[in-house]
Each structure stands twice: as structure tokens, then as C-alpha cells.
Amino acid sequence: MSVPDPERSTGVLCYRSYAKLNLYLDVLERRPDGYHDIETLFQTVSLADTLKVSPASKDITLICSDAAAGSSIENLVYRAATLLREQCGTRQGAHMVLDKRIPVAAGLAGGSGNAAAALVALNELWELGLTPPDLAALGLTLGSDVPYCLTGGTVAATGRGEILRPLEPLAPVWFLLLHPELRVSAGQVYGHPQLIRSPTPSDEAASPRFEAAKAALANRQWEAVLHNAMEAPVFSDHPELEQWKNELHREGCRGALMSGSGPTLFGIFDAEADAHRVASRIVGIQTSVARCVSKGVERNPAR
Numbered sequence: 001m002s003v004p005d006p007e008r009s010t011g012v013l014c015y016r017s018y019a020k021l022n023l024y025l026d027v028l029e030r031r032p033d034g035y036h037d038i039e040t041l042f043q044t045v046s047l048a049d050t051l052k053v054s055p056a057s058k059d060i061t062l063i064c065s066d067a068a069a070g071s072s073i074e075n076l077v078y079r080a081a082t083l084l085r086e087q088c089g090t091r092q093g094a095h096m097v098l099d100k101r102i103p104v105a106a107g108l109a110g111g112s113g114n115a116a117a118a119l120v121a122l123n124e125l126w127e128l129g130l131t132p133p134d135l136a137a138l139g140l141t142l143g144s145d146v147p148y149c150l151t152g153g154t155v156a157a158t159g160r161g162e163i164l165r166p167l168e169p170l171a172p173v174w175f176l177l178l179h180p181e182l183r184v185s186a187g188q189v190y191g192h193p194q195l196i197r198s199p200t201p202s203d204e205a206a207s208p209r210f211e212a213a214k215a216a217l218a219n220r221q222w223e224a225v226l227h228n229a230m231e232a233p234v235f236s237d238h239p240e241l242e243q244w245k246n247e248l249h250r251e252g253c254r255g256a257l258m259s260g261s262g263p264t265l266f267g268i269f270d271a272e273a274d275a276h277r278v279a280s281r282i283v284g285i286q287t288s289v290a291r292c293v294s295k296g297v298e299r300n301p302a303r
Contacts, residue, residue, distance in 0.1 A: 012054045015121045016298045017113035018152055019047040019102045019290070020145065021175065021259045021266055024213045027190070027229045028200040035144065035160045036190055037200050039210040041167075041217060041225070044152035045175055045290035049100050049110060051077065051117040053125050056093035060085070066100035068183075069111070076115035080142055084122050087138060092126045103286075105183040107260030112145035117297045120150065124299075136162070152296025156214055158206065168218060170292050174275040176253065178244050178265040179286040184234060186261040192233035222255030222268060234262045241265060244285065251278040 021043050028037035060081045062072045072078045077098055085092070096118065102110030119135045122128075130138075132150065139146030144160040156165045189195065201207055206214075209227075216224035235242040241258065245265050248256040252274070253267030269275040272289065279287040 012052055013121050013125055014050065014052045014300050015117040016048045016050050016301050017102075017110075017117040017149065018044040018293050018296055018298070019108040019110060019113065020044050020149065020152070020296075021108070022228060023217065023225055023257070024210070025228045025230060025260065026207070026210065027195060027197050029197055031160075036197070037159060038157070038161055039198075039206060040157050040161060041213060042148050042153075042155045042157055042161075043170055044293050044296055045177075046293050047102055047108070047177065047288050047290045049098060049102050049114055049117075051099075051114060051121060052097045053118070053121045054095050055125060056095045058091060058093040060094055060096070062096045062098065064098045064100060066104060068104040069098070069100055069114075076111040076142055077118045080115040080118035080139075081122055083138060083142065084119060084126075084128070088126070088128050088130070090126055090128065094122055094125060103179050103264065105185070106179065106264045107184065107186075107258065107262045108264055109145040109149055109260070112139075112143045113149040113296060115139060115142045115146050116149035119146075120297050120299070149296040153294045154217075154292075156206075156210075167214065169294055170217070171220060172292060173220070173254075174269045174272045175290045176248070176267045176269060176275045176279055177288040177290060178248070178267075178282070179288065180238075180241060180244065180263045180265075181286075182238060182241075182263040184238075184262045189230050189233055189261040192237075194233040194236050196229060196232065198229070220254075226255045226257045228258050228260075230261050231258045234258060238263065247282065248278070251281065253278065 024041040026039045062078045123130045136147040147162045154167045154170045248267035256267045275289045
């Protein structure tokens, strides 16, 4: 006999979407479609937002705990819901409540993760029967990070970031995240005059530097892994970020980096206690301590 699902019986589904870090990020040449190719190593961590969805007669509504995430029509959760309904031809509605913990425009793919959670949750709520590849294809129209956010874990990504190659799970480490009160536009960073773009390989093989970073990741040789081509342009506009990164190094982390287009910075620690100890010593900036997780979106996670 199957065990009753308490959330399904009440009509409310709860999903958690996890933040992502870029352990390595190189920007390659601009593509004909206007995007840039990238080479990156993704890792999801336990800092998460929570999305609850429930059925509604016909309307799609959204309540978000963070006004910075935008109004309904601007929020990626709302856009994901309307896209899914249009593509599948359903007239069903949904009421959605998004509890934000991941900062907005912070280089953590919080919005993309929220969109991924909405696609998965509404596919279940509306009983649409879409497959993971179906959801990934829809997600890519919302943002380059959405396909990864649907899967999560330790992944090497190329193309726009949507060509995903799962790697061996990262051995347990802890991340201390620093959250400056800044918002950085990824689009502006891609157009920054100080951004150095690496040549795109002539074939489908990864660049030697990326291959070396993947090999080093398996052995946690952080000095050979951590790289972000976006740091130089972002640090030139916000030198305080480089100072915070240097502070993480002074506090003894295994390595430190800016994630994505920033401004979030992270330091790597072997022990949770060390991450919390350093967090307690850092003043003047919001911090989070997070561990590796193997998923991007998780339904009704254990509390």
C-alpha cells in the first residue's frame, strides 16, 4: 500500500531551489546569436529558496517575499508559469508563493533556480507529463542557467552553459558566502572593456585549461581550479570586492572566488566549524555557510 502524500492531498506542492556557484568560469568568444560561449564548473549548495504552488481556477498569481525579485510579470517564476501554460495549451491556473533566501542579481542563479522549480512543480501540479529534456528546452528560453538548475550537482558546462556533463560529486566541503549589498548586471559585465575573452576551441573539445581544472577538481587542488574571468572587470568597478576576497584568504580558507558575474564571493573550508568561525569574525557584510548538494530542485525536502 502506498503512503499518502500529505502535500498532494492538500493540493499544495513545495519545492526547494538551490543556489549555484561557479568554481571555474571562462568567457569565450561571442556567438552569432549574441550570447557568449563559456566553460564553467557548476556546483549547487544548500542556500535555497522555497516555492509553494497550489491549484487555481484559471489565473496565475505570485507572492514573493523579496520585492527586489520583481513584480509578477517580471519574475522568472511567473514567466516560467505562463510559458509552460502557453506551450502546453492548458487553461489551469496556479497560486505561487516564493520565499527568497538567495540574494537577487548575486551571481548565484537564484532567479534561474526559481524558474526551474516552477517548471518542475507546475508540470506535476498540472499533470502535463513533460520529460526532463522537455523542461530543459523550455528553461533555456528563460535563461542560460535554467537547464543546469533543473539538475544541479557537480557539472562541467559549455555552450551558453546549457551543455551539461555531470562530474563525480565533489567531496564534502563547506562554503562561506559573502553577500555584498550590490547588484551586478551580467549583461554589463559581458560588455565590459576589461573582460578578457578566451578563444573558442575550433572543435568540440574543451580548452586545455578547462580540462586541467576538471582534473584538479577531483583532487580538490583548488589553486588549479578556481578561476573567474569576470572578476577583473567587476573588481575594477567595485574594488571593495577584491578586498573582501583577500580577507577570506587571510582568514585561512582553502581558496576564494567570486561566483558568476558577482557580487557574491565564497571561501572554501574543509570543516563546517571553520566556516562558521570565520563567518563570526567577518563584520559589515551578510554571510551564509553552505554545503554541497547534489540536486538543483528538490520536492518537499526533509526538514
